[in-house]
Amino acid sequence: MEGWRMTASVLERFRELAVDEADPFYFDHPLDHVPGMLLFSGLLDLAVRADGTRARGRRPGRVVAGLDFTRFCELDRGTTLSCRPVPGANRAWTVSARQGVREVCAGSIAFADETPETPAARRRAGVPAPPRRAPADLVHRRRAENILVGEPVRRGRAVVEAAVLQPPAAEEPRPGFRSPVEIVEAGRQFATLLEHEEHGRPMDATLLWVALRLDIPYRVGRDVPLVLRWPVARVPGRRSRCAATLADASTGARLGTLGYEAYAVGPEQYERTRAR
Template sequence: MRQGSSATALRKHEPPELTTRLHIDQNDPFFFDHPLDHVPGMLLVCGAVGLVRAGAGGESGDRCRAAMTFRSICELDPAPVVLVSGGERGRIAVTQGPVTVADGWFEFSADDDLPARGSRTDPGRRAPANAALVHRSRDENIMIGAPEQGDGHVTAAVLPPSDGHALAGRRPGAHAVEYLIEAGRQFSTWLPHRLGEWPLDAHMLWIGVTADLPMRLPRSLPVALRWQQAPIEGDKAKFHFDLIAADGRGPVLGSLRFASKMLGPDEYARFRGDIGGER
């Protein structure tokens, strides 16, 4: 992710402890793809991913397991601070003044079962999902193809962003953790709207994400996210997605879990007003 010159990364002791103050650019074409009254969760995730990567010294393992829980809305000001402690495994915290807005953990491990290179025919970029259903306005920020239903599953192709995109990652030729998580977030947004009848003007509060993802999966292997279809009821949703080859063959490559809550426009306005009063 792009950060301003005020960002700092300070190694304090071993195991390493790193901090960075995130730069909030409301003109950023991805993170602020549309107007927001708060810092988006993906900006916090990307800040944590970058700092975890720095803490590992560029020698991270083949697979990363991690989780983040969002405990409070992150306001636009003051700039949040990300803290990562540990090298191969450790803790994550995102604070804003005295408030912990998110926290979690991570660990790296070896994985001898990952494909060394893509061996399937790339079907080309799929038609993207409907922008309104994934809460995006720019086509280049849509990370999933239009989901397809069949055999009790719903499957969405992952659409890697172009080079230079905020989520393109820093490892050429490999699927980036950043856009795989964003693809899962968009899929977890599409499903409640399309299959759970959540209205399009609903606000979705991201509660948490858990990831088990390969770090060196060749980008030449097209991938997709697959969800075993189940009822979506009420104003809360939880999803487990398998990361698979786009052609459906071979073993499961990783997984993502998402939890979110829906608020209607009036309920969201009251919720934001209550937070403003508390702060």
């Protein structure tokens, strides 16, 4: 189901989230809930389509988003996605995902116009060979082709960084740019491995992601080498927090930011949480 609703002379868009448990990317391994990355992807796509009408076809240059994941999104129920425009001369949208009367994810997604300096338009030469992929268990993935970050490297005492890797060559030609979903997933993997390597989380811990914040280019050319950098810091409190910088590895230019918040729970606590 997909449709439009006219409210106060503006368009509100909504549709049902398509959930394919055979998808090798979103369901890299068996899950008992809809993954947050699929919710983000669905809401982003809905907002992009709506923005194309509001912005009269202008392509986004940047995407700024803040999402809160308020409860588990269950596999055995339909999920309705919606977005409505924020009033004013902007390209901002309020978005949400609901299962019946319960909201499972909500926040905002905004776009800015593309500029000549958008990284997707720049070319690179002499890009170094990519590093080895991070261990699968550290990033909570099983399929090697879904590991999008390299092994972490500590730069002195102040910074840990990891390269953003390209997925293996596919049978069908890939777009010549990285999508926001690809970059956000690389950042999620980076934040996950930091929980284990830097913060000492046990390997059987599950990270229940509760918030996502981002300000990144909407399209980054695949010839632009990317790196994620995390200033070594431990934020006090029950939540795990990771604020990383996305940078051009060849020039050092800062391209954007990614922020993740989660609760780390052990197997027994996870089972108790799911039983509620």
